[in-house]
Amino acid sequence: MRYLPLTHTDRRAMLDVIGAPDVDALFVDVPQEARLAGPIEGLPHHASELAVERHMRSLAARNTAAGDVPFFLGAGAYRHHIPASVDHIIQRGEFLTAYTPYQPEIAQGTLQMLFEFQTQVARLYGCAVANASMYDGSTACWEAVSMAARVTKKRRAVLSGGLHPHYVKVVETMAKFTGDEIAGNALKLEPGCDENVLIAQIDADTSCVVVQYPDILGRLPDLARIAEAAKAHKALLIAVNTEPVALGACVSPGEMGADIVVGEGQALGVGLQFGGPYLGLFAVRDPKHVRQMPGRLCGETVDAEGRRGFVLTLSTREQHIRREKATSNICTNSGLCALAFSVHMTLLGEQGLRMLAAENHRLACRAAARLAALPGVRVLNDSFFNEFTVVLDGYDAREVVRALAEQQVLAGVSLGRLYPDQQTLAEGLIIAVTETTTEDDIEALASSLAGVLA
């Protein structure tokens, strides 16, 4: 077996050192009836690299890669071009095969990268401090709700109807067990967001208001108005962002007064990967909230010779020190995805991110204009960045997506896919456009859509 270096001679010699007659003697503490006599039956035995690769390649071939067809899916996961050097760097063994930096003297590479990453995220979000990452946007969202309850000592969270429905489900699932009260709102197919509804729902018992920006339909809610109302009731505004590239063109949530900003960082460096691993981003605007944050934090310090260095810090918030009193049970986070994000962001820089955002927006506007010209298609949004919603009058968008998939066009995410039980949303189709979308792709979508709707 190519991954196991011990030879039979080695094993014999080692057993002699140990003083054991055979390897079975090392499993003496396992009750006899629980010991398996040989390899588990009915399972294949070891296979060559060639054979395994062939099998996996055959499975991969049964999927339609996004890059092979006109592709318009978003709704929380976005396809962007990842510069070749990103993947090269994350495959360096010193990053790929390192552990969590518990011994900082020999983990400065990971630690300095995390410090840079935290700073990049904080600036992008308009916040003071970001942590070293969470699992993904949806779990970061729940952690933010949980943190808001700790900060405000209140337990009622108000959720915008524009929050990704899977994020809503994650929050509702957790709240069911913790006893937090969740005031949800139904998504409506309207050009504008539900700021007024949310503001009316904030009361003295409210711990936080959770608003996605841009929201699930691609609309841009006015966070500043909601922040003001939240502040008046000593509640926190949690802004959720699932497309970080948007913040290259749009005002950051922190600038508009969001207290906690969380999101999905997958769009930069990480790739689609059928939903994971992704990258949870978590930041706070006011540094005084740092000690209530979940997850790992990397901080600057000096070594015994006075040289700048980095360590994991404020770990008295964490499970390995505080056990049942920790701010979260999170341990492993998304270190390598954070590296991919950070390398991509470093390659972009301010100028690159702004150009990337502008190109996304230009193509999205182009696509929206093209689709709006089709009979029976209406662009819903007042405002959008690189994702917008069209209403297909009289059609169930799920059926349309299926029909277009058969024509090798991945047209977008139907609202029926996300809200199967809400008939009023069935005509909605969310369309994402990025720099990877070509004019030909837009034309292919428009013409095939026209064909299906005809």
Added chain:
Amino acid sequence: MNAPNKSGWKPVAPVSDAGAFGGPPTSTGNRALMLEEPLIFDIGTAGTTGVDLPQADPAEPNRLGAFARKAPINLPGLSEPETVRHYTRLSRQNYAIDLGLFPLGSCTMKHNPRLNEKVARMPGFADLHPLAPATTTQGALAVIYELAEWLKTLTGMPAVAMSPKAGAHGELCGVLAIRAALTARGDARRVILCPESAHGTNPATAAFAGYEVEDIPANADGRVDFEALKARLGPDVAAVMITNPNTCGLFERDFKRIADAVHEAGALVYCDGANFNAIVGRVRPGDLGVDAMHINLHKTFSTPHGGGGPGSGPVVFSEALAPFAPLPFVEKLADGTFHLVEEETAGEHHAQSFGRMTAFHGQMGMFTRALTYILSHGADGLRQVAEDAVLNANYVLRSLEDVLDAPFADAGPCMHEALFSDSGFGGGLSTLDLAKGLIDEGFHPMTVYFPLVVHGAMLVEPTETESKASLDQFIAALRSVAERARAGDESLKQAPYYAPRRRLDETAAARKPVLAWNDPNLT
């Protein structure tokens, strides 16, 4: 100091005088190949970029409404050559499995096969959207299904939830399923019992899920005190969470008896599967009475640790808990196609699911790697994994027990990790000093000060992917540092001397946190 170990191997390189490189200081702070690297904020500028994109045309239409960004973000950029050099130089300040043995106990730092990386990057897996129509993702759903089948068979458990994102997330999944099952039968039990030796995530998870946590004491041979546990069981106890093999590196001999007693008292058994590597292919947790167990794919099934994740923590379930597993999951239909069960269809035959733990279907990129790893090993290879992992750990234990106190070694063999204590160290030296001395010898230290039940604990997990020669080098190095610790060698207190950094001031870092570049310090 260069004494040969029992195998006769002797280090060939001379041991340097502690504390000095022996040469004059350099003007750069660099030491030949050991290169200092500034922050991107020191070297990058907002006007530099390593990508080529079209210049924005202000005449283009704008649909941002009132939300167009006005203020700068202040993100530095680097060209591609500068970027590659920056991160390459940073990477060289890291220790990694690719560089040497990484004996972190309970972390299972084994070799990460490169085929796994290649497979995960196949466009059919990597460039696939989680919400794409199921007709276009059949191969991906097949991967999830196939891996799920392997995990069920290897553990002897009837069901598995694939979506949890890491070990601790898997623990949470297991505990929520337990709570949902108890709630469904109208049973409002409030307490979860955890051994003192448990990973910190266990009590944190139980508390996060709304339970009170109580410790179970260990007995003198490093295992759960069965009588104490049994005495505590009662109508208020919802579950016990036990790691097996445990964090002392020992198999819980009484596990089945414990599970039977727990079930008899109406509670459920959570097994922390972090140490599954010791028994994979040789023992099925399902045969021991487990109700839920998470499997760290990044440990046993060798998906890379990546400097702190991403991990992946599928949870296997007993029949009692299977109906409460979270959404989504993959089903195979009669016609051989695969189908994703989500909220929409769950109502029909999975109405008791406790809900959803994450936005999409779990760590797909880890599933492809883990399945590749499993298929490479097969049932026979996985069994050999456990055997060699246990053999290597016992070899380390018996090769060092004369210089390091091994509190449970007299009672018999260990499993996949060997536990030592700081008993016998002279001159006020600590486990931390020994760990830092090991860094100078070119090895990553073992897990230190965990488990909490042993004073100055050192937990060594070599894993099965180390050769005998590699183990012999490590044993010789650890022996030499252990002998210095016993002799009270003061120079260890300042170690490491040869790492990219000397000891870092963690107290100052916590007292006045600087968590972002150029940001006002917190008070």
